[in-house]
Amino acid sequence: MKTISENACFGGTQGVYTHTSQVCDCDMTFGLFLPEEAAEGPVPLLWYLSGLTCTHENAMTKAGAQSWAAAHGIALVFPDTSPRGEWVADDEAYDLGQGAGFYVNATEAPWAAHFQMWDYITEELTTALDHSFAVDMERQAITGHSMGGHGALTMAMSLPGRFRSVSAFAPISNPTASDWGRKQLSAYLGNNEETWAAHDATLLMREKGFDGPILIDTGTNDQFIDLLKPEALAEATAARRQQATLRMQPGYDHSYFFVSTFIEEHVAFHADALYA
Amino acid sequence: MKTISENACFGGTQGVYTHTSQVCDCDMTFGLFLPEEAAEGPVPLLWYLSGLTCTHENAMTKAGAQSWAAAHGIALVFPDTSPRGEWVADDEAYDLGQGAGFYVNATEAPWAAHFQMWDYITEELTTALDHSFAVDMERQAITGHSMGGHGALTMAMSLPGRFRSVSAFAPISNPTASDWGRKQLSAYLGNNEETWAAHDATLLMREKGFDGPILIDTGTNDQFIDLLKPEALAEATAARRQQATLRMQPGYDHSYFFVSTFIEEHVAFHADALYA
Numbered sequence: 001m002k003t004i005s006e007n008a009c010f011g012g013t014q015g016v017y018t019h020t021s022q023v024c025d026c027d028m029t030f031g032l033f034l035p036e037e038a039a040e041g042p043v044p045l046l047w048y049l050s051g052l053t054c055t056h057e058n059a060m061t062k063a064g065a066q067s068w069a070a071a072h073g074i075a076l077v078f079p080d081t082s083p084r085g086e087w088v089a090d091d092e093a094y095d096l097g098q099g100a101g102f103y104v105n106a107t108e109a110p111w112a113a114h115f116q117m118w119d120y121i122t123e124e125l126t127t128a129l130d131h132s133f134a135v136d137m138e139r140q141a142i143t144g145h146s147m148g149g150h151g152a153l154t155m156a157m158s159l160p161g162r163f164r165s166v167s168a169f170a171p172i173s174n175p176t177a178s179d180w181g182r183k184q185l186s187a188y189l190g191n192n193e194e195t196w197a198a199h200d201a202t203l204l205m206r207e208k209g210f211d212g213p214i215l216i217d218t219g220t221n222d223q224f225i226d227l228l229k230p231e232a233l234a235e236a237t238a239a240r241r242q243q244a245t246l247r248m249q250p251g252y253d254h255s256y257f258f259v260s261t262f263i264e265e266h267v268a269f270h271a272d273a274l275y276a
Numbered sequence: 277m278k279t280i281s282e283n284a285c286f287g288g289t290q291g292v293y294t295h296t297s298q299v300c301d302c303d304m305t306f307g308l309f310l311p312e313e314a315a316e317g318p319v320p321l322l323w324y325l326s327g328l329t330c331t332h333e334n335a336m337t338k339a340g341a342q343s344w345a346a347a348h349g350i351a352l353v354f355p356d357t358s359p360r361g362e363w364v365a366d367d368e369a370y371d372l373g374q375g376a377g378f379y380v381n382a383t384e385a386p387w388a389a390h391f392q393m394w395d396y397i398t399e400e401l402t403t404a405l406d407h408s409f410a411v412d413m414e415r416q417a418i419t420g421h422s423m424g425g426h427g428a429l430t431m432a433m434s435l436p437g438r439f440r441s442v443s444a445f446a447p448i449s450n451p452t453a454s455d456w457g458r459k460q461l462s463a464y465l466g467n468n469e470e471t472w473a474a475h476d477a478t479l480l481m482r483e484k485g486f487d488g489p490i491l492i493d494t495g496t497n498d499q500f501i502d503l504l505k506p507e508a509l510a511e512a513t514a515a516r517r518q519q520a521t522l523r524m525q526p527g528y529d530h531s532y533f534f535v536s537t538f539i540e541e542h543v544a545f546h547a548d549a550l551y552a
Contacts, residue, residue: 220517235508237507243526248518248520
């Protein structure tokens with residue numbers, strides 16, 4: 001675990017660290033905010049999964065989450081969105097390859113060698129954080145934006161008991177029925193669509209749901225909303241009688257100006273669950 | 277306008293009044309809460325439409341709304357749910373006839389002679405309140421429970437510019453596809469289902485939507501949820517990109533214990549719109 005930087009931040013520390021990922025077979029960088037309470041013992045952990053084209057840095061610098069995490073004594077982890085490196089497969093499109101891991105374990109060439117983001121997040125980075133930092137793995141919650149909202153929702157529903165609460169900003173909600181999804185799931189997982197279902201929040205909501213609270217915000221002026229398909233997940237959530245708050249926020253778009261507007265409420269929502 | 281009772285309440289007055297309805301061809305009774313600010317001039321008005329079997333009295337005595345209306349300086353009106361009287365048609369079922377007007381203008385015998393609840397609420401009672409009380413008809417909002425949530429949503433979407441905001445508790449959301457709806461719409465409006473569409477919140481959301489904020493709460497343990505069909509309205513709302521907050525509240529049922537739990541947030545939601 002190599003320290004890239006550490007900055008004092010809202011009474012705690014915003015760090016950036018690099019470690020060698022076995023599952024992705026490359027070095028991976030992540031951001032970690034620890035509130036001042038972490039000096040005294042393990043604190044709850046909120047995961048923030050980012051969207052297409054993002055690195056560990058975008059949310060860390062633009063979401064404004066640290067202020068509210070500090071207020072609630074919660075750690076924030078900002079993983080990268082894909083493996084990285086010159087020898088790691090990539091694509092010219094912004095929405096495939098590096099920066100676009102889609103939080104799956106790729107099974108298809110040329111991606112399978114490095115693109116193991118599901119295992120990286122849910123196993124390797126989880127273990128690394130537990131070993132190296134004062135975070136309480138019995139109190140985890142997860143959020144994310146766009147592709148990261150997809151990751152947060154699919155991980156929360158697929159790993160019962162892992163996360164006490166899940167939220168999302170403008171999540172890709174039904175990727176098996178969207179151009180933000182079909183292209184990538186086909187590339188990473190192959191053309192057998194049965195393997196895609198485990199990575200579609202709407203299908204998981206129909207199958208499993210989530211044993212805890214859900215908060216989802218989407219802007220009515222989101223320029224990518226037709227790709228996100230919030231209506232599919234809204235229908236599935238209500239049909240399941242799933243505990244949830246689904247908000248269509250008037251005038252907001254897909255940007256971090258939208259995320260930063262509502263991050264306070266998302267952190268407070270998770271704090272309620274983490275300290276319940 | 278005959279005063280049945282007036283009680284001091286949270287610094288204002290909770291009144292019950294009876295007047296002769298021309299459109300329903302019978303006397304109609306309603307509750308009206310006026311906050312103390314009404315002594316100085318017209319105040320904003322929040323309509324509360326009640327559900328099956330209710331009179332003007334249920335929400336007035338069980339919802340706990342007056343406390344929050346007083347805090348925001350808002351008047352509350354609690355209309356009855358149907359025409360009443362020995363000479364008014366009725367049915368042995370709890371969900372048809374007296375106490376079950378469904379907020380439509382009946383066209384079929386034996387209902388058409390008195391069951392004109394749409395016109396009663398949106399025209400006759402509106403005019404009567406404007407003439408007799410210190411309410412500001414330029415600042416109206418509407419909410420309701422169950423059948424009353426159906427009424428609130430359909431009136432809000434059908435009368436653009438009338439209501440600044442609309443909310444609902446466990447609304448009947450897709451009556452043209454539910455046993456809470458098909459029976460009554462058939463009885464009151466006849467078997468031409470085209471005439472039903474104007475009284476289905478899901479169909480209205482697809483056609484028109486609402487030019488303002490929407491807040492809807494439904495309990496996950498609502499014993500009537502299969503009749504309410506929140507999933508249909510959730511899908512339509514998200515598909516329209518309609519400004520809205522849709523909440524599935526864990527563990528809550530269809531009762532006034534549910535309504536009273538969230539009435540504070542609904543009144544505050546309407547206050548935001550009424551004072552914008």
